[in-house]
Amino acid sequence: MESEVKGVHKLIYTKDLYDNEGDYLYYFLMNLMESCCVRNEVPLVVIRIMWNHLKSLIDEEKIKVALAHKQFATERLDKIRAEIVHEFHRHLQLEALIPSDYFEKLIQVHIENFRFAEATTLIIKFDLQKKFDLLDLIINLVNINKQSVAKLLLDKEPTLRDKLIRRLSTPEHAKLAAEYVKDYKLNPEDFPEL
Numbered sequence: 001m002e003s004e005v006k007g008v009h010k011l012i013y014t015k016d017l018y019d020n021e022g023d024y025l026y027y028f029l030m031n032l033m034e035s036c037c038v039r040n041e042v043p044l045v046v047i048r049i050m051w052n053h054l055k056s057l058i059d060e061e062k063i064k065v066a067l068a069h070k071q072f073a074t075e076r077l078d079k080i081r082a083e084i085v086h087e088f089h090r091h092l093q094l095e096a097l098i099p100s101d102y103f104e105k106l107i108q109v110h111i112e113n114f115r116f117a118e119a120t121t122l123i124i125k126f127d128l129q130k131k132f133d134l135l136d137l138i139i140n141l142v143n144i145n146k147q148s149v150a151k152l153l154l155d156k157e158p159t160l161r162d163k164l165i166r167r168l169s170t171p172e173h174a175k176l177a178a179e180y181v182k183d184y185k186l187n188p189e190d191f192p193e194l
Contacts, residue, residue, distance in 0.1 A: 022057070022062055022063040022064060023063075023069075025054075025057060025062070025063055026054070026057075026063045026065075026069055027072070029050055029053065029054045029057075030054070030072060030073065030076060032050060033047060033050045033051060033054070033080070034076050034079050034080070036050065037079055037080050037081045038079055044081060044083055044084075047081055047084065048083075048084065051084050051087070051088065055091055058091070058092075065092060065093075069092075070092055070093070070094055070097055071097065073088070073092050073094060074094055074097045074098060077089065077094070077098070077102075077106075078106055078109075081118075082110070082115075082117075082118035082119075082121040082122050082125075083121055085121075085122060085125065086122075086125035086126060103122060103126045103128065104128060104131055106122065107119045107122045107123055107128065107131075107132065110122065111132075111137070114140075114144075116137060116140045116141050116144060116146065116149075117141065117144075117146050117149045119132075119137065120137060120141065120146075120149050120150075120152065120153055121149070123137075123153070124152055124153065124156055129153075129156060129157055134153055134157055134160055135160055135163055135164060135167065137153065138150045138153055138154065138160065138164055139164075139167060139168075141153075142168065142173065142176065147176065151183075154180070154184075158184075161180065161184055161186065162186070162190070162191075164177075164180065165177045165180050165181060165186070165191055165194065166191065166193060166194075168180070169191060169193040169194040174194060177191070177194050178194060181194070
């Protein structure tokens with residue numbers, strides 16, 4: 001390490017704050033990742049790099065994850081980007097600390113705050129399709145131009161395809177409905193309204 005970096009490291013890392021370097025790294029990376037996650041302008045790739053680094057430190061046993069670490073992580077779970085929440089939850093083994101309906105409530109908060117893509121990601125990752133009105137969610141995704149995310153739900157729940165195409169058979173969304181008919185190789189004659 002360069003002497004300047006060592007000086008900063010000594011200034012931040014003290015025995016009074018943390019018992020060991022692993023704890024320092026864990027809390028530093030967790031706080032940094034949380035700060036980046038709450039800022040939408042920070043690209044997901046930056047957050048993923050931090051998360052992958054933290055995972056590798058845990059896998060290499062440079063950081064020993066204790067109960068205090070897990071509790072710290074559960075307190076930040078609602079601030080972590082939806083794209084990595086499932087992996088974060090699984091890798092840190094937070095199952096025992098999280099109530100069974102936690103993710104349903106988190107998804108509902110995302111929906112109420114019009115974060116439909118985030119809600120969809122969590123629904124798919126935690127296999128909670130049966131708990132939500134997916135058709136309305138897909139319509140909301142279409143309305144905010146998140147067709148690729150909507151398609152993820154349609155791929156997971158093919159029974160919604162016909163209903164969605166019928167709901168999209170309006171002057172505003174007819175072109176998209178026709179694309180779905182074509183993409184899913186459906187019979188156009190089954191949709192006279194389109």
